[in-house]
Amino acid sequence: MKAAVLSAPQEIAKRPLHMVEIPQPEAKPGHVLLRVRACGICRTDLHVVEGELPVRPEGIIPGHQIVGEVVAGATKEIPPGSRVGVSWLGGTDGACFYCQRGLENLCDSPTFTGYSVPGGYAQYALARADFIFPLPDALDDLHAAPLLCAGIIGFRSLRVAGVEPGERVGLFGFGASAHLAIAVLQAWKCEVYVSTRGESHRKLAYSMGATWVGSETEKPPVELDRAITFAPSGDVVIAALASLRKGGVVAINAIHLDRIPQFDYDRLLWGERQL
Numbered sequence: 382m383k384a385a386v387l388s389a390p391q392e393i394a395k396r397p398l399h400m401v402e403i404p405q406p407e408a409k410p411g412h413v414l415l416r417v418r419a420c421g422i423c424r425t426d427l428h429v430v431e432g433e434l435p436v437r438p439e440g441i442i443p444g445h446q447i448v449g450e451v452v453a454g455a456t457k458e459i460p461p462g463s464r465v466g467v468s469w470l471g472g473t474d475g476a477c478f479y480c481q482r483g484l485e486n487l488c489d490s491p492t493f494t495g496y497s498v499p500g501g502y503a504q505y506a507l508a509r510a511d512f513i514f515p516l517p518d519a520l521d522d523l524h525a526a527p528l529l530c531a532g533i534i535g536f537r538s539l540r541v542a543g544v545e546p547g548e549r550v551g552l553f554g555f556g557a558s559a560h561l562a563i564a565v566l567q568a569w570k571c572e573v574y575v576s577t578r579g580e581s582h583r584k585l586a587y588s589m590g591a592t593w594v595g596s597e598t599e600k601p602p603v604e605l606d607r608a609i610t611f612a613p614s615g616d617v618v619i620a621a622l623a624s625l626r627k628g629g630v631v632a633i634n635a636i637h638l639d640r641i642p643q644f645d646y647d648r649l650l651w652g653e654r655q656l
């Protein structure tokens with residue numbers, strides 16, 4: 382099969398991914414072999430390819446937003462030809478403190494698709510049968526793929542922030558994840574306040590139905606029930622805290638933050654605000 386393999390990480394402009402011919406993965410117990418129909422590109426793939434995350438096996442195939450079709454390893458629940466999704470969490474140990482409490486996303490020994498095991502920038506990929514998502518027919522391949530990372534983490538942040546239908550929710554930053562989360566918030570009849578940098582992101586937020594749109598650390602005109610920060614900036618986290626009502630929650634959706642600046646407890650956390 383053809384696959385895009387990372388030989389040695391370097392900046393993307395130097396083209397560190399190479400298209401090579403390698404053997405198709407062999408089916409093994411507990412796994413399904415997928416013919417890849419689409420695979421999204423995530424910022425984390427760039428972190429891997431550029432070496433900002435330490436590379437584990439050499440010659441990894443990145444890509445963790447896979448839409449594939451089952452060609453081997455089918456079961457009664459997942460018949461041959463089923464269209465399924467594969468995400469960043471490729472598997473867990475099922476045995477650690479977190480797995481035993483239904484918190485497998487925090488597993489101590491996880492495997493990551495396209496990072497610790499080969500991913501979807503290839504014609505075929507192997508995935509753990511208990512870590513695939515059946516996809517509804519109404520969702521085409523190209524719209525389904527980004528939901529498998531950007532969509533999952535956006536939705537998870539809404540849950541971590543404890544968003545309830547009809548609430549006032551702030552989104553700080555409006556990239557891949559936030560612009561998928563806003564659709565969920567609208568379905569929940571929430572009022573959405575977006576603070577983001579970049580004219581194009583602000584326009585997109587308006588066009589997707591935001592009630593109010595401001596610049597990166599601009600405070601919305603009302604007190605928020607919940608806020609989610611997507612920008613990799615601690616200043617933005619503080620701006621989000623400063624926008625909360627008493628008892629409100631800020632959830633940080635960022636794999637990396639520059640730092641958290643010192644901030645005033647009495648004004649920003651007192652009153653049962655939560656970070």
Ligand SMILES: [Zn+2]
Nearest residue numbers: 423425469530
């Ligand atoms: Zn991702």
Ligand SMILES: [Zn+2]
Nearest residue numbers: 477480488489
């Ligand atoms: Zn575990």
